[in-house]
Amino acid sequence: MENQQYLNCPDCGSKIPFDPYALVKGASFMCPRCPSISIGLAPGSREIVENTLNKFEMMKKKAGEMSREQSSS
Numbered sequence: 001m002e003n004q005q006y007l008n009c010p011d012c013g014s015k016i017p018f019d020p021y022a023l024v025k026g027a028s029f030m031c032p033r034c035p036s037i038s039i040g041l042a043p044g045s046r047e048i049v050e051n052t053l054n055k056f057e058m059m060k061k062k063a064g065e066m067s068r069e070q071s072s073s
């Protein structure tokens with residue numbers, strides 16, 4: 001999935017894969033390690049996320065290819 005992003009779990013710090021577009025549509029995503037942790041949007045914050053995504057899309061177009069290299073320090 002091209003749009004997949006990662007979020008750090010607030011509890012264990014592991015990466016939670018999520019699709020920001022699905023998030024905007026109201027989906028929630030669970031941490032692979034913590035069944036009690038789920039990332040979702042509170043009603044009312046969707047507008048903010050949509051605006052953020054629009055900016056993100058513009059950034060992506062400008063940036064073109066971005067390095068996905070990640071160091072685990």
Ligand SMILES: [Zn+2]
Nearest residue numbers: 009012031034
């Ligand atoms: Zn977790």
